[in-house]
Amino acid sequence: MKFAKNILCIGAGYVGGPTMAVIAAKCPGCKVTVVDVNEERIRRWNSDDLPIFEPGLLDVVRSVRGRNLFFSNDVVEGIRAADIIFVSVNTPTKTFGHGAGMASDLQYWEKTAHEIVAHADRSKIIVEKSTLPVRTAEAMECILQENKKGIHFEVISNPEFLSEGSAVKDLLEPDRVLIGSRQTESGRKAAQEIAAIFAHWVAADKIITSNLWSAELSKLVANAFLAQRISSINAVSALCEKTDADVAEISFAVGSDTRIGPRFLNASVGFGGSCFKKDILNLVYICRSYDLNEVADYWQAVIEINEYQQERFVRKIIKEMFNTIVGKKIVLLGFAFKANTGDTRESPGIFVAGKLLEERAQLVISDPQALENARKELSGLDGSVEYEPDPYRAAVDAQAIAVITEWDIYRKLDFAKIFASMRKPAFLFDGRNILDHQKLFQIGFNVFPLGKPSLTHFK
Numbered sequence: 001m002k003f004a005k006n007i008l009c010i011g012a013g014y015v016g017g018p019t020m021a022v023i024a025a026k027c028p029g030c031k032v033t034v035v036d037v038n039e040e041r042i043r044r045w046n047s048d049d050l051p052i053f054e055p056g057l058l059d060v061v062r063s064v065r066g067r068n069l070f071f072s073n074d075v076v077e078g079i080r081a082a083d084i085i086f087v088s089v090n091t092p093t094k095t096f097g098h099g100a101g102m103a104s105d106l107q108y109w110e111k112t113a114h115e116i117v118a119h120a121d122r123s124k125i126i127v128e129k130s131t132l133p134v135r136t137a138e139a140m141e142c143i144l145q146e147n148k149k150g151i152h153f154e155v156i157s158n159p160e161f162l163s164e165g166s167a168v169k170d171l172l173e174p175d176r177v178l179i180g181s182r183q184t185e186s187g188r189k190a191a192q193e194i195a196a197i198f199a200h201w202v203a204a205d206k207i208i209t210s211n212l213w214s215a216e217l218s219k220l221v222a223n224a225f226l227a228q229r230i231s232s233i234n235a236v237s238a239l240c241e242k243t244d245a246d247v248a249e250i251s252f253a254v255g256s257d258t259r260i261g262p263r264f265l266n267a268s269v270g271f272g273g274s275c276f277k278k279d280i281l282n283l284v285y286i287c288r289s290y291d292l293n294e295v296a297d298y299w300q301a302v303i304e305i306n307e308y309q310q311e312r313f314v315r316k317i318i319k320e321m322f323n324t325i326v327g328k329k330i331v332l333l334g335f336a337f338k339a340n341t342g343d344t345r346e347s348p349g350i351f352v353a354g355k356l357l358e359e360r361a362q363l364v365i366s367d368p369q370a371l372e373n374a375r376k377e378l379s380g381l382d383g384s385v386e387y388e389p390d391p392y393r394a395a396v397d398a399q400a401i402a403v404i405t406e407w408d409i410y411r412k413l414d415f416a417k418i419f420a421s422m423r424k425p426a427f428l429f430d431g432r433n434i435l436d437h438q439k440l441f442q443i444g445f446n447v448f449p450l451g452k453p454s455l456t457h458f459k
Contacts, residue, residue, distance in 0.1 A: 003031035003068065007197075008082035010112050012036035012045055012071065014052055014167070014274070014343065015129055015160045016088035021060045022171040024069035026201040033070045035078040045071040053342045053369045056168040079119040084193070086158075087112055088129040109136070113143040116153070123152045125190045128216070129160060137180075137212045154190035156181050157212050159219035164273060165340030177207045180215020220286075223279040224299055229264040230271045231305035237267035237451025238312060247451025248433060267451040269404060269431030270310045272337030272346040277303060310348050313402075313450070314355040317429055320448055320456075321400060325361040329398040329423075333391060334405020334432075335367040335374040342369035348431070349404045350377050357383035366394040368407060392418060400427035406434050419443050425457065 007023065009016040012034045024032040036042055044051040046065070050058055061069065072078060079085065089108040109130060116126065126144065128137055137155045144153035157180035162170045177198045181191035188209075195207050210218070233251060240247040247267045255262030271277075280299050287296035318325055337347035344350065347370075353363055362384040365374050371387045378385055388394040391410070395401060395418045403410060411434055419426055428445045430437065437447045441455035448454045 001068075004029040005031070005084065005197075006082050007032045007084045007086070008078045009034045009086040009088055009129070010036075010075065010078070010115075011088035011090070011130070012038070012041050012051070013088065013090065014164065015162065016086065017045060017050075017052060018054055018057055018060075018162070018167045019088070019129065019160065019171060020086070021057065021064065021069060022168065023197060024064040024067075025060050027197060028064075028068055030197070031068050031070070032064075033072060033078050033082070035072050035075045037073065037075065039073055042071050042073050053340075054165070054167045055340055060168060075115060076119045079116055080121055082124060084125045084127060084197075085116060086127045086129045090130070109140075110143065113140050117144055117147045120147075120151055120153075121149070123154075125193060126153050126155050127194060128155065128157045136216060152186075154181070154186055155212070156187075156190055156194050157215035158194060159215060161219070161222060164343055165338050172201065174202060174206060177202055178210065178215050178218055179207065180210045180212040183211055220279045220283045223275050224283050224302065226264050227271055227276040227280055227306070228299075228302050230266075230268070230276075231302045231309075233265045233267050234270065234309040234450075235305050237309075240267075240451040241453075244453050245451075246453070250451075267433060268309075268348075268406075269313045269352065269450070270306045270348040272348050272350075273343065274345040277306070277346050307351075310351045311355075313348075313429070313431055314352055316448060317356070317400065317402060317427075318359060320429075320446070320454075321427060325356065325359045325400075327360065327362060328400065329362045329364065330356060330400045330402060331364045331366060331391070331394045331398045333366055333394075333401055333403045333410050334370075334407055335365050335377075336370035336405050336407075339405055339407045342367075342373055344370050344373040344377050347377070347404070349374070352402065352404060352431075353378055353385070354381060357381055357385070362386075364388055364394045364398065366391045367405065368409060370405075392421070396421045397423055399423045399425075400429065402429040403431050403434065406432040410434060415440055415445070416443050419445060 007030050009020045016034055020032045020034045041051045048058060050061065087109065089112050126140065137157055141155050159178055179191045179194050181187040191209050198207055236250060237247045240250065251265040254260055255265045280303055284296045284299050321328065332349055332353060335347060335349040336342055336344055356363055360383065364386045365371065366388050367374060368389065371389060375387060391413060399422065426445050428440055429448045431450060433449050437449050437455055440447045446456040
């Protein structure tokens with residue numbers, strides 16, 4: 001079959017795989033190829049055991065795989081054949097050298113840019129899909145345009161705004177698609193080519209064009225604003241516990257203000273994931289590089305409140321369990337950073353588990369999708385950790401349960417059955433405020449929500 005366009009994505013991770021699957025499904029006239037150097041990852045994309053879990057993703061992949069969606073380790077051939085190349089490689093926070101702990105590590109991104117130069121044989125549109133610091137496109141342009149072949153590369157920024165756990169829905173029904181380009185004739189033309197792809201299923205008024213730098217910075221700022229809301233309500237939850245106010249009632253009242261809205265105003269043990277912390281630290285680093293230290297301090301505080309909330313949650317567990325958890329069996333319900341994903345990157349569960357192990361608790365981790373990643377995250381830590389997918393088996397002889405992830409299945413558990421299997425007194429720490437606390441108290445649990453009065457049987 002002859003295709004109108006050959007689209008390549010370099011990087012088969014949480015962004016590249018789902019995005020290309022949806023593009024293939026909505027653009028049957030385009031051949032879409034996803035390449036990655038990780039052979040195991042590509043093998044799984046070519047099976048029904050996908051390397052990532054997203055509701056609905058397998059159905060989309062099955063519908064187009066082998067028709068106009070292909071997964072391969074052949075990066076070189078992919079570059080040669082492509083008209084449009086999406087770059088969706090990993091850009092983690094640096095762990096070494098200048099900017100360690102804040103700046104993005106761009107070594108994989110730069111390696112990819114050099115690979116494109118080495119193997120391209122004609123002009124192409126290069127689309128930044130990875131989350132990158134502002135003005136990274138300029139550096140990519142410098143590498144690409146230094147080729148000796150007379151090839152022209154037009155660099156476009158098309159940041160992703162996916163929420164893990166709802167990525168397929170976000171791709172099919174996006175709030176907006178942002179496309180940044182150089183404000184030149186060739187730049188605008190390239191932006192329109194990318195816009196035409198999304199126009200197959202996205203309304204024209206939701207496709208936004210901007211200059212390159214605005215598109216790059218928009219991604220960091222959007223995540224910073226969302227994380228700011230979470231840290232704000234989490235800070236309020238600490239005050240609620242001191243004043244016997246109910247953070248859920250406050251969230252509802254504040255969220256009812258149309259100027260504010262209700263989303264991202266749920267108190268929790270803290271935010272995680274690959275984006276929020278990384279993007280805020282990137283924003284902090286950029287601000288400090290321009291000597292905007294007061295602005296940097298403002299955004300740094302969002303991270304600090306998140307870390308404070310996780311520390312506060314652990315302190316509450318220790319304090320309420322009579323100031324010692326040595327040898328006590330504690331079950332963490334959930335380890336993924338949020339529901340409907342197996343992703344554990346920056347999950348609050350990592351911090352909570354680590355601190356509880358330092359206090360010599362005996363941990364059992366239960367999660368429907370994230371146990372494999374949980375093992376990797378906690379490998380090398382001293383202490384007793386078991387991994388049990390069945391929450392009922394996990395709870396046998398436990399003295400406490402801590403809800404870490406807001407999986408819907410936890411709302412439906414038979415907690416009377418769980419309580420009967422636990423040692424007494426039995427404690428439940430709801431780090432997501434998703435359970436019926438009054439019902440749990442009536443069953444016999446000592447219940448400790450976030451930002452709400454505790455319910456205990458102690459006099």
